[in-house]
Amino acid sequence: MPTVAVLDMNGKEVEKIDLSEAIFGIEPNKSVMLHMVKNYLANQRQGTQSALTRAEVSGGGKKPWRQKGTGRARQGSTRAPQWTHGGIVFAPKPRDYSYTVNKKVRRLAMKSAFSSKVQDNELVVLDSIALDEYKTKTMAAMLKAVGSEKKALIVLSEKNDKIVASVANIPGVKTAFVNTLNVYDILNADKFIVVKDAVAQIEEVYA
Numbered sequence: 001m002p003t004v005a006v007l008d009m010n011g012k013e014v015e016k017i018d019l020s021e022a023i024f025g026i027e028p029n030k031s032v033m034l035h036m037v038k039n040y041l042a043n044q045r046q047g048t049q050s051a052l053t054r055a056e057v058s059g060g061g062k063k064p065w066r067q068k069g070t071g072r073a074r075q076g077s078t079r080a081p082q083w084t085h086g087g088i089v090f091a092p093k094p095r096d097y098s099y100t101v102n103k104k105v106r107r108l109a110m111k112s113a114f115s116s117k118v119q120d121n122e123l124v125v126l127d128s129i130a131l132d133e134y135k136t137k138t139m140a141a142m143l144k145a146v147g148s149e150k151k152a153l154i155v156l157s158e159k160n161d162k163i164v165a166s167v168a169n170i171p172g173v174k175t176a177f178v179n180t181l182n183v184y185d186i187l188n189a190d191k192f193i194v195v196k197d198a199v200a201q202i203e204e205v206y207a
Helices: 030-044 103-119 136-145 161-167 183-188 196-205
Strands: 003-007 013-018 123-126 152-156 173-177 191-195
Touching: 030 103, 030 183, 103 123, 103 183, 123 196, 136 161, 152 161, 152 183, 152 196, 161 173, 191 196
Parallel strands: 003 123, 123 191, 152 173, 152 191
Antiparallel strands: 003 013
């Protein structure tokens, strides 16, 4: 059973807690995590790209020159793809790139992501995050105290506008809630920072 230290906002250890073996202590399945990352990125694509085919561009109704006898290559329209202002070959059209993944696969991928952060010592559990005002400087100092100098994902147990707004201006730092977590954000973060109450919620959701 994995055991991690619980830190305060100054980076000092206040206690130790045991994490669920079934959620934070499994052998990470890399192929499943890769599958979920690809799914997440595909679902983010807008799919709004569009270009005109030769059937949709204007003009080109008249044959440029007669078929034979000119010495030039035969042409049927000035809007063929090889002409300037002609249509696009295999023009991209709006489409939906999103697809769904089996629920069991999603759960295994999340558990694998949690466990990989524990194995790589990139999981930081905080006792709590207390802010009396909107203060980016305070959050930046907290991140530095817990050893997060690069990209970080802060998981909160409940909505807190002061915390969300205070880290919004810090490059590479994102906030999330237990019900909005995804494999991509977890793996993309150098430090996975979770409030102690959120740890209990994660274990309850993925038990």
